[in-house]
Amino acid sequence: MNGLAPSGKMRFIAVAVILCAGYFCSPVFAHPRGEWTKLILTQHWPQTFCSMEHCKTDLGNWTLHGLWPNTGIRCNTSWHFNASLIEDIIPEMERVWPDLLEPSSPKFWKYEWQKHGTCAAQAESLNSEHKYFSKALELYHKFDLNSVLRNNKIVPSEKYYTLDDVETALTNFYNVKPKIQCVHPGKGGQFQILGQIEICVDRDFQLMNCEKSTEEIWSNDMSVSGQSALSVCDQSMPVYYPPVPSRS
Numbered sequence: 001m002n003g004l005a006p007s008g009k010m011r012f013i014a015v016a017v018i019l020c021a022g023y024f025c026s027p028v029f030a031h032p033r034g035e036w037t038k039l040i041l042t043q044h045w046p047q048t049f050c051s052m053e054h055c056k057t058d059l060g061n062w063t064l065h066g067l068w069p070n071t072g073i074r075c076n077t078s079w080h081f082n083a084s085l086i087e088d089i090i091p092e093m094e095r096v097w098p099d100l101l102e103p104s105s106p107k108f109w110k111y112e113w114q115k116h117g118t119c120a121a122q123a124e125s126l127n128s129e130h131k132y133f134s135k136a137l138e139l140y141h142k143f144d145l146n147s148v149l150r151n152n153k154i155v156p157s158e159k160y161y162t163l164d165d166v167e168t169a170l171t172n173f174y175n176v177k178p179k180i181q182c183v184h185p186g187k188g189g190q191f192q193i194l195g196q197i198e199i200c201v202d203r204d205f206q207l208m209n210c211e212k213s214t215e216e217i218w219s220n221d222m223s224v225s226g227q228s229a230l231s232v233c234d235q236s237m238p239v240y241y242p243p244v245p246s247r248s
Contacts (some may be wrong), residue, residue, distance in 0.1 A: 002064065010078075011228040018188070028160070035071070035122050035123075036069030036070050036071045036072065036119060036120070036122065036123075036203075037070060037071070037203065038067040038069070038199045038200050038201070038202060039067055039068065039069055039070075039120065039200065039201050039202075039203075039204065039205070040066075040067070040069075040070065040179075040198045040199075040200050040210065041064075041067055041136065041139045041140065041143065041147055041198065041199045041200070041201065042064070042065040042066050042067070042068060042086060042196060042197075042198045043062040043063060043064055043065060043140070043196065043197055043198075044062070044063060044065045044147065044195060044196045044197075045062055045099075045156075045194055045196070045241070045242070046059040046060075046061075046062075046063055046100055047059075047156070047242040047244060047245075048183060048193050048195040048196075048242060049100055049195070049245070050100060050196060051183075051193070051242065052183060052195075053100070053101060055100055055101050057100055058245075059098070059244070060156070061096070061146050061203070062145050062146050062149075062197070063096055063097060063098055063100070064097040064136060064137075064140055065196065066112045066116055066136070067116065067117075067120065067132065067135065067136040067139070067173040068116045068120075069116060069120045069122075070149070071119070072119035073115050073116070073119065073120075074114060074115055074119075074220050075118045075121070075122070076118040076120065076121070076225075077114070077118075079121075080095045080114075081106070081113045081114060081129065082107065082129065083106045083109070083110075085129045085130055086109075086129055086130055086133050086134075089130070089133060089134060089137060089209070092135065092137055093109065093137070096137065096140055096141075096220045097109070097136070097137070097140075098135075099196075109133070113129060113132065113133075115172045117129065117132040120132055121161035123203060125205075126235060132240075135205070138208055139199075139201065139205065143174070143199055145160055145170075145197060145199070146159055148170060148173045148174075149166075149169060152168075152169035152172075152173075154166055154169050154241065156242060156243035156244065157241065157243055158243065160191055160194065160238035160239060160240055161194075161238070161239045161241060162236070162238065162239065163180065163233045163235050163239055164235070165239075166180055166239060167180060167232075170197070174199065174207055175207070176199075176200070176207045176208055176209045177209045177210060178196040178197055178198055178199050178200070178208075178210050178243055179197070179200075179210040180194070180196075180197055180233050181195055181196040181197070181198070181230040181231060181232055181233060182194055182230065182232075182233035182239065183195050183230060184231065184234065184237075185190075185237075190237075190238070191237060191238040191239065191240045192233055192234055192237045192238070192239055192240065193239075193240050193241075194233070194239050194240065194242075195230045196230050198210050215233070217230075
């Protein structure tokens, strides 16, 4: 009979429990040398995030969610975040990598450093807090997602887009496939909400295709309490790109 013996099954379950013991349950993919092979520059749309988390923001630009290696989480728990080491770039961090829940707090940066930055630091080019955050800012500006969408007439509005509209705009510009993630409707819902876009680079920071597999390590990193997490957008469903609410 195929399958694991009872003792093997128990060992498998034990390993799975250990891997899921953190805040998020994410698989860890092995590399021959235990090193990451891809970085995922992840940006989210503030209006979608705040519709899920019940926060308010008047930001009308895509903001950084993180720069994530495709292997490992919390690779060095003794390497603590120190905001003073990035003091010179904090004004820019506040503009393009804000904490949408606590705008005056460095908690979000601390979380991203401890979970992802300490793993990215396996590469010499990212082996310090300053290098890691600076590189994320550099890639954010270099790939300029805001302008790419706007120049292709993909703008926040009350109209709907097809996923192909969004995908084509990005793929034609970057010449690689990004991963586009949406908040999916509940039963009977008629549209999905554009929420997050991942752009992938290799260890030399050259663009590469992002996977669409549900096994991709950070697909559901943005999981919010009591609501649907983001996942790859549905090709057949209209896409809503929510505008910034007007001030009353």
